[in-house]
Amino acid sequence: MAAEMLSAAGANVHVYDAMPSAGRKFLLAGLGGLNLTHAEPFETFITRFGSRSSACASWLKDFDAAAIRAWVTGLGLDTFVGSSQRVFPTDMKAAPLLRAWLHRLRHPKHGQPVTFHMRHRWHGALQRDANTPHDAPTFTLQFDTPQGPQTVQADAVMLALGGGSWSKVGSDGAWQPWLRSLGLDVSPLRPSNCGFDVQGPHGANGAMGTTGWSSHLSSQFAGAPLKSVVLSFTDSLGHSFSRRGEFVVTSTGIEGSLVYAVSAWLREEIERHGRATLFLNLKPDFTPERVQAEVAHPRGARSLSSHLKSRLNLTPLHMALLHEVLSKEDLHDPFQLAVAIQHLPITLASPRPLDEAISSAGGVRLEDLNTDLMVKSLPGVFVAGEMLDWEAPTGGYLLSACLASGRLAGLGAARHLLGEAALGETVLGPL
Numbered sequence: 001m002a003a004e005m006l007s008a009a010g011a012n013v014h015v016y017d018a019m020p021s022a023g024r025k026f027l028l029a030g031l032g033g034l035n036l037t038h039a040e041p042f043e044t045f046i047t048r049f050g051s052r053s054s055a056c057a058s059w060l061k062d063f064d065a066a067a068i069r070a071w072v073t074g075l076g077l078d079t080f081v082g083s084s085q086r087v088f089p090t091d092m093k094a095a096p097l098l099r100a101w102l103h104r105l106r107h108p109k110h111g112q113p114v115t116f117h118m119r120h121r122w123h124g125a126l127q128r129d130a131n132t133p134h135d136a137p138t139f140t141l142q143f144d145t146p147q148g149p150q151t152v153q154a155d156a157v158m159l160a161l162g163g164g165s166w167s168k169v170g171s172d173g174a175w176q177p178w179l180r181s182l183g184l185d186v187s188p189l190r191p192s193n194c195g196f197d198v199q200g201p202h203g204a205n206g207a208m209g210t211t212g213w214s215s216h217l218s219s220q221f222a223g224a225p226l227k228s229v230v231l232s233f234t235d236s237l238g239h240s241f242s243r244r245g246e247f248v249v250t251s252t253g254i255e256g257s258l259v260y261a262v263s264a265w266l267r268e269e270i271e272r273h274g275r276a277t278l279f280l281n282l283k284p285d286f287t288p289e290r291v292q293a294e295v296a297h298p299r300g301a302r303s304l305s306s307h308l309k310s311r312l313n314l315t316p317l318h319m320a321l322l323h324e325v326l327s328k329e330d331l332h333d334p335f336q337l338a339v340a341i342q343h344l345p346i347t348l349a350s351p352r353p354l355d356e357a358i359s360s361a362g363g364v365r366l367e368d369l370n371t372d373l374m375v376k377s378l379p380g381v382f383v384a385g386e387m388l389d390w391e392a393p394t395g396g397y398l399l400s401a402c403l404a405s406g407r408l409a410g411l412g413a414a415r416h417l418l419g420e421a422a423l424g425e426t427v428l429g430p431l
């Protein structure tokens with residue numbers, strides 16, 4: 001998006017990427033339907049960025065959900081708003097959109113074509129020559145390429161290296177120490193929208209602490225979805241989350257949309273206290289009195305699981321979770337059992353590794369950047385996308401903020417290189 005702004009303004013733009021082709025994580029996002037943005041009102045939309053709401057709002061105010069949809073239309077594709085207000089391309093695929101976008105970048109109707117250099121891995125060297133005459137190159141960068149090291153000179157540099165998840169698609173977060181050595185304040189990358197490992201059955205007793213489910217739950221139910229449950233969590237700072245949805249039980253813990261929605265708070269609670277306990281209501285449509293009555297109903301010769309299956313429609317996965325958490329005595333105490341069905345504590349020990357997460361928290365601190373996302377201490381160097389220090393839940397907010405920050409930084413870089421006049425309506429018309 002930054003390249004698009006710069007090319008439209010008339011700059012000579014070269015994109016260098018370590019991977020063999022462009023937009024691999026964008027394509028990966030397409031496997032889940034490519035949730036581009038969210039159609040809720042802007043005032044609600046920006047609250048999803050938590051403590052970075054006001055900074056992200058300043059990027060998104062000029063490139064909001066409606067603008068993103070118009071941009072997709074400009075590329076010859078359509079979008080639709082799903083039942084949850086999430087916005088997708090009509091075919092829910094990333095490849096056609098990426099193809100059309102790359103084609104337009106390479107062959108723009110206005111402005112300069114963008115040149116792509118794939119398999120060019122920047123390894124952090126960025127020299128700034130402050131003494132060159134005004135029209136001479138200002139920065140020297142080095143890339144590793146299959147043909148050997150390449151040196152490139154540029155008047156401005158846009159860093160959009162992504163976060164640290166799914167490194168196989170290119171974003172490995174290796175830039176963190178490099179940018180620190182250039183004097184930037186980088187908050188360590190951490191998993192966001194991630195799964196968690198649960199505290200093992202004996203973990204609460206300290207010395208015997210393990211992570212992961214019992215071998216029974218893990219071998220029988222890893223990969224099974226838990227649908228229509230309410231997940232509640234209150235952290236030690238008093239923030240409360242409670243939402244109905246679904247997630248998946250993994251071999252060592254939990255992951256999925258409902259978990260991602262509260263993952264930032266869970267991660268931070270674990271950072272503070274070494275663990276975080278959430279509660280599940282497995283029967284949110286039942287009153288506590290009804291659950292008590294059904295559990296206490298005489299069960300005759302039936303096993304506990306067939307009794308709970310017939311009275312409350314509890315599944316084998318529900319039963320396995322109850323077995324995981326309750327002692328034998330509590331399991332056979334109708335009162336304790338009924339309480340647990342609607343308030344089942346699940347203690348989490350750690351987030352899954354960053355590489356498995358949907359996105360990263362942390363990154364280049366916004367305080368080091370001006371309002372155009374230019375590094376204050378390195379005029380001419382801009383930063384955009386997930387490598388900036390913000391985070392948001394899934395729902396289209398990630399791509400929205402990446403696109404909007406890229407657009408803002410691209411316009412800033414164009415202004416830096418070519419002056420305000422280059423940003424006229426005519427030049428940016430096709431966008």
Ligand SMILES: Cc1cc2nc3c(=O)[nH]c(=O)nc-3n(C[C@H](O)[C@H](O)[C@H](O)COP(=O)(O)OP(=O)(O)OC[C@H]3O[C@@H](n4cnc5c(N)ncnc54)[C@H](O)[C@@H]3O)c2cc1C
Nearest residue numbers: 017018025029035121122161162170171385386396398399
């Ligand atoms: C499985 C999955 C599904 C997702 N689904 C969605 C979704 O539906 N909706 C949504 O909003 N978001 C989604 N996201 C998140 C979204 O894809 C990212 O937030 C977004 O792509 C980040 O864009 P970016 O341009 O900042 O970084 P990236 O897309 O990661 O691009 C960074 C680029 O920099 C290159 N690079 C990195 N280091 C170097 C180097 N040293 N030298 C040269 N090149 C380098 C990489 O090769 C890469 O091409 C998903 C993420 C994942 C993992």
